[in-house]
Amino acid sequence: MKLKCPICGAEYDEPVQRCSCGEPVEFEIFKAEPYLGKTVWERFWDFWPIEPAMELSLGEGDTPLVKSRLGKELGVKLYLKNETVNPTWSFKDRGTFLAVSYAVKAGYKAIGTVSTGNMAASVAAYAARAGLEAKILVSESASDEKLKAVSVYGADVIRVKGDYGRLYFESLKLGEKLGIYFINSDNPFRVEGYKGIAFEIAEELTPDYVLIPTSSGGLFRGIAKGFIELKESGLIEELPTLIAVQAEGCSPICRAFGEGKEKIERFENPKTIAKAIANSYPPSGNAVLKLLREFGWECATVSDGEILEAQRELAGEGIFVQPxxxxxxxxxxxxxxxxxIEERTKVVSILTGSGLKTLSHAKGRNVKECQLESLEDCLR
Structure with missing residues (x-):
């Protein structure tokens, strides 16, 4: 299958990660029919650019679509796509699995990524599963607590001093030189893996809106491509309206969209509690902007206060997510x-990662203390 640049249109027969113009590449649109099968990988077998190596799977995908009580309060039919139940507790596992399937077939002995959070843990876990070396590059400010969840899988974790923004591109260059396949945020196989979220949603309902937390842009591109392929294959009649959501304190895509610009600009001095989407210069930002404009989709920002309130409301429904x-x-x-967003419409919100990864931000009730002799009174 050919790879194509969504910005300049250049095509590639070889598996490159970025176009010569500097933008990410993606596989051409697939048109196919679904099969009967136990997993999303089997049901949508012909929609993947390579054959998934099922022996490397950790059970990623096929996550629950939960009807939310919050929808009744808001006057909409709200569903939560709960990606927190993936093997390493985030949506990243979908893309990592497909990318590792490629790396093994291509003969790589080592894989890597540039990340301090969800993607780092995911790549480390799947490298262990596949018997590959893992090279995880993190910023010098990455906390020891976060990195414990990465190094436990046996990965080489390397703190890199210097411009973290340049690290993404340096990793691709050095990976090519040293034979390490870097599975960064918008790796084309990673984006393909995220299509499964759209496929699974469409199997259960036809949403009017899908809200997607957006950082590098890989998740947004993957879900968009999934719905587009379903429509091109005649499996759905209309595309839902996709909404890219960013934190006000780091919103380069939404800012460029609101200002009518064709290209994003670096967001200076980012500051938000939503660290997992705080990418000041997202590598797929321009590709997301193009999708938003081409399909008439939207971009929305929210404050830290609004994020924490929403986190508490979701916990009140039994789902603990990261900000x-x-x-x-x-x-x-x-x-x-x-x-x-109109009343009575069907809305899906993507819950990307577990709150267990960001316990420092969690706000719960105070723990009560009680003497055993007074337990009855305490229970009252």
């Missing part, structure tokens, strides 16, 4: 209030 995952719900409340 970035709550941005969709925070945006939904604003969009319903402004009338941009």
């Amino acid at each position: 970035a995952s709550a941005t969709g719900i925070a945006a939904l409340k604003k969009l319903v209030e402004s009338g941009e």
Whole structure:
């Protein structure tokens, strides 16, 4: 299958990761029919650019679509796509699995990524599963607590001092030189893996809106491509309206979109509690902008206060997510209030990662203390 640049249109027969113009590449649109099968990989077998190596799977995908009580309060039919139940507790596992399937088939002995969070843990876990070396490059400010969840899989974790923004591109160059396949945020196989989220949603309902927390842009591109391929294959009649959601304190895509610009600019001095989506210069930013404009989709921002409130409301339904995952719900409340999302419409919000990864931000009730002799009174 050919790879194509979504910005300049250049085509490649070889598996490159970025176009010569500097933008990410993606596989051409697949048209196919689904099969009967146990997993999303089997049911949509012909929609993947390579044959998934099922022996390397950790059970990623086929996550629950949960009807939310919050929808009743907001006057919409709200569903939560709960990606927190993936093997390493985030949506990243879908893309990592497909990319590792390629790396093994291509004969790589080592894989890597540039990340301090969800993607780092995912790549480390799947490298262990496949018997590959893992090289995880992190910024010098990455906390020891976060990195414990990465090094436990046996990965080489390397703190890199210097410009973290340049690290993405340096990793691709050095990976090519040293034979390390870097599975970064918008690796084309990673983006393909995220299509499964759209496929699974469409199997259960036809949404009017899908809210997507957006950082590098790889997840947004993957879900968009999934829905587009379903429509091109005649499996759905209309595309839902996709909404990219960013934190106000780091929103380069939404800012460029709101200002009518064709290209993003670096977001200086980012500051938000939603660290998982705080990418000041997202590598797929321009590709996301193009999709937003081409299909008439939207971009929304939310404040840290709104994010924390949404996180608490989701916990009240029994789902504990990291702050970035709550941005969709925070945006939904604003969009319903402004009338941009109509009442009685079907809305899906993507919950991208577990709150267990960001316990320092969790706010719960105070723990009570009680003497055993007074337990009855305490229970009352």
